[in-house]
Amino acid sequence: MIRPVTLVKPVLFVAALVPVGLLANGLVNGNLGVNPAETLQVETGIWALRFLFASLAITPLRRLFGWNRLVQYRRMLGLFAFFYASLHLLTYIVLDRYFDLSGIVEDIAERPFITFGMLAFALMIPLALTSTKGWIRRLGRKWQLLHRLVYFSAIAASLHFVWKVKVAIGEPVYYAAILAVLLGFRVVWRFRPAAASKRGRPAVPSRQVTTPGNHG
Amino acid sequence: MIIKTRRRSDVRPSDITDEAVYLRRREFMGLAGGLALAAAGPLVGACGADLMSAGPAGGLLEGQSPLNDVKPRVVATDEKQNTFEEIASYNNFYEFGTGKGDPARYAGRLKTSPWKVKIDGHCAKPAEYLLEDLIKPFELEERIYRLRCVEAWSMVIPWVGIPLSSILKRAEPLAKATFVRFTTLLRPSEMPGQNDSVLEWPYREGLRMDEAMHPLTIVAVGLYGKTLLNQNGAPLRLVVPWKYGFKSIKSIVRIEFVDRMPDTSWAMQNPSWYGFYSNVNPNVNPVRWDQRRERRLPGLFQNHPTQMFNGYGDQVASMYANLDLKRYY
Numbered sequence: 082m083i084r085p086v087t088l089v090k091p092v093l094f095v096a097a098l099v100p101v102g103l104l105a106n107g108l109v110n111g112n113l114g115v116n117p118a119e120t121l122q123v124e125t126g127i128w129a130l131r132f133l134f135a136s137l138a139i140t141p142l143r144r145l146f147g148w149n150r151l152v153q154y155r156r157m158l159g160l161f162a163f164f165y166a167s168l169h170l171l172t173y174i175v176l177d178r179y180f181d182l183s184g185i186v187e188d189i190a191e192r193p194f195i196t197f198g199m200l201a202f203a204l205m206i207p208l209a210l211t212s213t214k215g216w217i218r219r220l221g222r223k224w225q226l227l228h229r230l231v232y233f234s235a236i237a238a239s240l241h242f243v244w245k246v247k248v249a250i251g252e253p254v255y256y257a258a259i260l261a262v263l264l265g266f267r268v269v270w271r272f273r274p275a276a277a278s279k280r281g282r283p284a285v286p287s288r289q290v291t292t293p294g295n296h297g
Numbered sequence: 298m299i300i301k302t303r304r305r306s307d308v309r310p311s312d313i314t315d316e317a318v319y320l321r322r323r324e325f326m327g328l329a330g331g332l333a334l335a336a337a338g339p340l341v342g343a344c345g346a347d348l349m350s351a352g353p354a355g356g357l358l359e360g361q362s363p364l365n366d367v368k369p370r371v372v373a374t375d376e377k378q379n380t381f382e383e384i385a386s387y388n389n390f391y392e393f394g395t396g397k398g399d400p401a402r403y404a405g406r407l408k409t410s411p412w413k414v415k416i417d418g419h420c421a422k423p424a425e426y427l428l429e430d431l432i433k434p435f436e437l438e439e440r441i442y443r444l445r446c447v448e449a450w451s452m453v454i455p456w457v458g459i460p461l462s463s464i465l466k467r468a469e470p471l472a473k474a475t476f477v478r479f480t481t482l483l484r485p486s487e488m489p490g491q492n493d494s495v496l497e498w499p500y501r502e503g504l505r506m507d508e509a510m511h512p513l514t515i516v517a518v519g520l521y522g523k524t525l526l527n528q529n530g531a532p533l534r535l536v537v538p539w540k541y542g543f544k545s546i547k548s549i550v551r552i553e554f555v556d557r558m559p560d561t562s563w564a565m566q567n568p569s570w571y572g573f574y575s576n577v578n579p580n581v582n583p584v585r586w587d588q589r590r591e592r593r594l595p596g597l598f599q600n601h602p603t604q605m606f607n608g609y610g611d612q613v614a615s616m617y618a619n620l621d622l623k624r625y626y
Contacts (some may be wrong), residue, residue, distance in 0.1 A: 093577045113398075114386075114387070114397075114398075115383045115386055115387035115594050115595050115596075116387060116397070116450060116592070116594050116595065117595060117597055118592060118596075118598070118599070119397075119450075122548055175598075175599055176592075178599070178601045179590070179598055179599065179600045184587060184589075187587070188587065190585075191584065191586065192584060195585070231356075244393075246393075247392075247566075247567075247570075247585075248395065248496070248566070250395070250493060250495060251395065254625045258388065
């Protein structure tokens with residue numbers, strides 16, 4: 082018999098495909114509004130950011146509430162962030178730039194919001210590539226170090242969003258604030274280890290040292 | 298003056314939907330005449346009848362009145378026109394919010410009647426007019442113009458309006474009037490976006506005197522043969538087809554003759570992105586947008602080459618013969 086908890090992953094997987102399904106349906110049926118290209122671009126971008134933030138929320142949730150099980154969904158969330166970011170980039174390359182490579186290069190060089198969007202995406206590539214069990218094993222401790230790139234990717238993505246709009250109010254600012262909170266936890270925990278909940282996994286080496294013999 | 302019919306290689310000559318909208322409009326205007334719809338009225342002078350009673354028959358939306366006595370179409374482009382629904386549902390009108398759907402959602406609460414327009418500054422006959430008095434002496438014309446937004450999308454819109462020059466001449470501008478300043482209504486209770494400090498309210502725009510007097514520059518009071526909906530800038534707005542859309546200021550309450558280049562809202566907000574002139578120009582690409590290509594809505598691809606002066610260069614380029622357009626963008 083299947084335990085309910087084993088269903089979470091497939092349900093989450095299907096749910097994560099709903100936004101792209103709705104967009105595809107809207108595109109086919111012509112109900113993405115007067116500027117369908119913009120709808121596709123905005124929606125894929127915002128979902129990339131949402132999944133990225135969801136993956137960044139796992140660690141704080143574990144430490145604050147001891148929900149350690151959540152960690153098993155983190156890779157999927159991160160890969161969906163990469164999936165939506167890829168679609169977002171594709172809307173730019175195909176719909177905006179119409180495969181004009183020199184125009185793309187120019188944008189990256191001259192338009193900061195595109196520079197940062199590209200940076201956010203580029204930083205996600207090694208993370209997606211090394212997300213397999215084999216790479217995790219092969220890289221060992223270096224894997225964790227490498228995957229800290231996600232912080233920089235998220236910061237670049239937020240700047241991309243804020244700089245994209247003509248006037249920085251509303252959504253882009255709210256998202257930047259959420260990211261500040263998510264990263265803020267890490268900063269606090271790094272410099273004030275005691276602030277970390279004891280229910281989570283051991284947070285920092287200094288605590289592990291006080292419990293001799295618990296790791297090798 | 299004659300406005301040239303322009304041909305583009307990518308024009309699709311027929312468009313059933315738009316033609317149908319046209320036919321309905323004509324049919325309605327015929328009807329309107331029969332129903333003594335001179336009442337359309339504030340705009341054509343007569344008054345009295347209840348305009349909205351004609352709504353169901355004419356397919357008018359709430360807040361709309363038919364416009365009759367419109368001069369035959371003055372064709373400035375033969376490209377495919379956008380549908381009324383497209384024009385009325387995708388708008389930049391930050392007084393009602395920054396989303397493209399916000400104006401259609403929130404503009405309904407704005408009361409546009411009665412509406413006064415003050416014309417003052419350096420002129421011999423400054424005055425404050427009721428909208429109907431401002432428009433009454435002039436014949437309404439249909440002008441089908443391309444509208445090019447600075448955000449690199451464009452539409453084709455059949456405006457109804459009168460040349461701005463007609464209105465300006467009546468005020469008898471003095472020689473020292475070298476620029477014209479326009480101001481939008483400031484009424485935060487009915488324009489919720491004005492409660493956010495997105496821009497410095499009220500919205501303001503300006504034109505050089507020769508640009509303001511140019512025959513292509515109109516004050517629009519309608520589109521597709523009916524009065525403007527609020528989200529399109531009711532009850533009167535500027536249309537300057539060779540400039541980016543934000544120059545075409547909406548819901549105007551004041552027109553002022555001045556002797557120096559006036560401050561304009563977007564240039565005040567971000568001078569490196571927006572200039573005073575803001576002529577459509579594929580060769581000037583400020584930091585935010587690449588203007589070489591545009592997306593003709595509702596098309597998917599941004600692959601429509603942007604035309605210098607939005608394609609109106611043969612009529613307006615001479616005004617800028619001595620201006621470095623890269624510097625004065």
